[in-house]
Amino acid sequence: MKPFISTAVYGVLNYIVALTLIASPWLFGFVNVSSAALLLPMYIGWLQLIMAIFSNNETGFIKQFPLTIHHVLDVLMGFVILVSPWLYTFASKVFWPQLILGGLLFCMGLFTKKSPFTTRNPHNHSVGFLTSTDSN
Template identity: 30%
Template structure:
């Protein structure tokens, strides 16, 4: 069931990206190079593709919302699996897994229709 409005999803996108970028220092794994850079790359990536998404908080509004949600799902799954795929799960895994699963969940519950400033809905 898709109940989350795209405007709220957009606010979450930017907050999630910044929180993921800060997570190596917030959660004490900045000394684990691979784990740190995975968080940074995924955080920057999420902010960038959010800026290019055709939704209320998009800057350039190029990517359709459906593609954005697919990226959220795939990137979230990869982020959640990254500690195990890249071999740093012995040092840190929980932030990557939780941020990743959150992204997957958000991709599944966000509406695909965008409500523009005019009040009419644009199909995905």
């Protein structure tokens, strides 16, 4: 599938999702559900915020963290948030905020331009000086 989220929009969404994840236990009222419901979104939100600040894109302030690694970690962290209500057995009390925020983070990592999941690697994988068009 072709990536459809620009890196500038991705950068702004990344800050919004990170801050929403950090505040989500209080915003959506699941502070007293369980420690996993409280701490997991906060930890992942802080990691997202730190990665967004150090990310090498238009909205990164320090521009040291490679964007491809950021996308891979977005997919992994989004998946963890997405399945956390069932993994840590608090789905009977709350699951919509984790489902929506985890799915959004997962999709952001997949469908942003320059994502390693939807963009081909521009590097030529030749061995030595031989390429695939050279004869043996």
